[in-house]
Each structure stands twice: as C-alpha cells, then as structure tokens.
Amino acid sequence: MATSSALFSPYTLRGVTFRNRIWVSPMCQYSADPSTGQPSAWHHQHYGAMAAGGTGLIVLEATGVLPEGRITPGDLGLWEDAQIEPLAALVSFMHSQGAMAGIQLQHAGRKASTSEMWSGSTPLGLAEGGWTAEAPSAIAFEGYPEPRALETGDVWQLVKAFADAAVRAVAAGFDFIEIHGAHGYLVHQFLSPLTNQRSDAYGGSLENRCRFALEITNAIREAIPDDKVLAIRLSATDWVEGGWTPEETVQLVAWAKERGLDHADISTGGLTADAAVPVGPLYQVPFATQVKQGAGISTNAVGLINTAEDAENIVATGQADAVMVGRGFMRNPHFPSEWAATLGAPLDSLVPPQYSVARWEHYAPGRRRA
Numbered sequence: 001m002a003t004s005s006a007l008f009s010p011y012t013l014r015g016v017t018f019r020n021r022i023w024v025s026p027m028c029q030y031s032a033d034p035s036t037g038q039p040s041a042w043h044h045q046h047y048g049a050m051a052a053g054g055t056g057l058i059v060l061e062a063t064g065v066l067p068e069g070r071i072t073p074g075d076l077g078l079w080e081d082a083q084i085e086p087l088a089a090l091v092s093f094m095h096s097q098g099a100m101a102g103i104q105l106q107h108a109g110r111k112a113s114t115s116e117m118w119s120g121s122t123p124l125g126l127a128e129g130g131w132t133a134e135a136p137s138a139i140a141f142e143g144y145p146e147p148r149a150l151e152t153g154d155v156w157q158l159v160k161a162f163a164d165a166a167v168r169a170v171a172a173g174f175d176f177i178e179i180h181g182a183h184g185y186l187v188h189q190f191l192s193p194l195t196n197q198r199s200d201a202y203g204g205s206l207e208n209r210c211r212f213a214l215e216i217t218n219a220i221r222e223a224i225p226d227d228k229v230l231a232i233r234l235s236a237t238d239w240v241e242g243g244w245t246p247e248e249t250v251q252l253v254a255w256a257k258e259r260g261l262d263h264a265d266i267s268t269g270g271l272t273a274d275a276a277v278p279v280g281p282l283y284q285v286p287f288a289t290q291v292k293q294g295a296g297i298s299t300n301a302v303g304l305i306n307t308a309e310d311a312e313n314i315v316a317t318g319q320a321d322a323v324m325v326g327r328g329f330m331r332n333p334h335f336p337s338e339w340a341a342t343l344g345a346p347l348d349s350l351v352p353p354q355y356s357v358a359r360w361e362h363y364a365p366g367r368r369r370a
C-alpha cells in the first residue's frame, strides 16, 4: 500500500535517509555510569524500544563534550575515546531496526553540576553535582551557585571540545550530530544578552554573541564527513523582555547554514526561571516555521505534538519538515505504528518481525500458531 501520508514519507538530508519524519527528541536519562560517562543497561532498553518502535531518528540525550559540561554526574559523555565503543553498540542496534542515530552534544554552562532531577532537594534537582560551573558571565541561574566566567582562551578550548566530541560521534556511527544550543545551556547563554555580558569578541553585538555557536558549527562541519547531518537545537525565544528573539534565531541559523549547518531543531525557553511560557499543544510550531522560511533551511518542530493528525498537518502543510516527540515516546515507544495505522500508512517497515503477530489485523481469537 503506497502512503499518501507526508509524515510517513522518507526524508533525506545529505547522505542520510530517514524512513519517516517522527523523530525522538533528546531526553536526558541521568543513568550513565558517573565515573565513565558511559551508557548503562537502562539506555539499551530505552533507546532499543524506540528503535524497534518505528521512529525515523533517535537523537540521544544531551551528552557532555567535557566532564564539567554535564548537567549531572549521570549524563552521557563523549570527551574521551573509551566512550566511543559503548555508544557504537547503541547505534548498531538502532540501525538494525531501521532507525537513524543522532546525538546531542552538550555543555551545560551555568546549569552544570546539579543532581538527577528526582534526587535533588527541590523539584529542579538543585543538589550540587560537585564542581564549579562555568559560563560566559558570572551570572547565576536562579537558585544555582554563581558560575566562573570563562576566559577567552577557555572559549577556544570549548570549541575544540565540541569538534572532538563530534569526531568521536562519527566514529561511533552516528548519522546526525546536533549541537545543543537551546534551553539555557552554554551555547544559549552566549546567545542571550541576559546571560552574556562579555566585553571580548564573544559578547555585545549579535555577531559577537553568535560567534561561539558559529565557531562550533564551523569546527564540527570541517571535522566530520560530508555525508553526516549537522543540526542545532535552538530556543527561538527566551520568553523574557530583553532576551534572545525569533528574529535573532533566524539570523543565526542563516549564518550557520553558510557554514554547513543542515537542519534546525526549534524549541524555546529554558534560559531563566521567571519566563512566562504559554505552554500548550503545538505552541512552538510557529517558531520552526519562521526559521524554515526565514533561513531557508530544514527544520523540525517539537513540544506537545501529541496526535497523528497534528503531526501529519505540520509536515503536509510545510510548517516543518519533521516533528520530534519526547514524552510521548516514554509513554509508548511503539506509538509510530499506531499513528501509521491512523493515517493509513504501511506498517511493514515499522513493526519488527518478532512483534508482527501482535498487529491487530493478524490478531484474531483462536488463530494462533502452535
């Protein structure tokens, strides 16, 4: 059966073809080995189930490019070569199930060095991770300790750390490398005037605030093969007066595209605790559309995209090229096959043969193999 579903049509960026446009949004699991930054059995079941569940792309959770860049000691890491092999095992299983493999490269800046969100003394998990966080300026996130302001030379080292981690990600077999530039972490802290009050070449004008993100883009693009996809996740707005704006996001993405960026994953918020965010179904989709049109680049929308019909409409009407879903995959890692059934798209490539007996059209009381 040929599909007329836009959501379930394949999509190609550079040398990577995704079987559909429902992608797993990066979600920290805080379950890595704290002494090695390597994945645990939890990661194998978590990502394995999603890979077998029919998604086109899994973007692994925020993964530290340096130990001190982790949000918590339980974050994954890619700061040393020993971390390549364990991640390669995850990638290999994703590929065996027809899912492409992505990874989000992260430095948490002033939001580093906390504990898992379920073990802290507050809902934000503010128990300390045990090291001093670093940031563009010595301005604390509300309730967190004051970070150390980075020297200019430190910034150059950080650019190199992102590029080195990207090279390791390629060695592990990842198809899609995403820079974490959103949610108030280090790259976003450089972008927003609320957290960047530097007086060197990395602060002040829009060009200067974007310099760190663009140098990372450049360095990674030069370090990875041409057939790999380079993406960035950005918060299109801080939802705060005087903060980072959608227009600045479009300009940054346009500049990054000139340096080899292929795709923009558009979210919002996370920079400050006091932002008034109008959270609701599809509330971030217009920002993905604005970036897609304004910068002429491939985008995905994300955030409370919870129905097959909404996701189909986003892709079919060109509001974005794909959708990412986060918590929906936690509730049910196999939901893509249910959405395919809803939209009349073929199920064959989405349901693993081991599970095909459970497809409703094959399932009838009294009809079972001996």
Ligand SMILES: Cc1cc2nc3c(=O)[nH]c(=O)nc-3n(C[C@H](O)[C@H](O)[C@H](O)COP(=O)(O)O)c2cc1C
Binding pocket: 025, 026, 027, 028, 029, 061, 062, 104, 180, 182, 183, 233, 267, 302, 303, 304, 305, 324, 325, 326, 327, 328
């Ligand atoms: C437990 C959890 C961990 C998350 N970790 C990350 C992360 O590592 N990187 C990131 O960019 N976003 C992270 N997010 C945000 C999600 O990727 C996603 O943007 C958000 O949950 C909205 O999508 P949804 O409504 O489909 O869940 C996380 C969200 C959750 C619930």
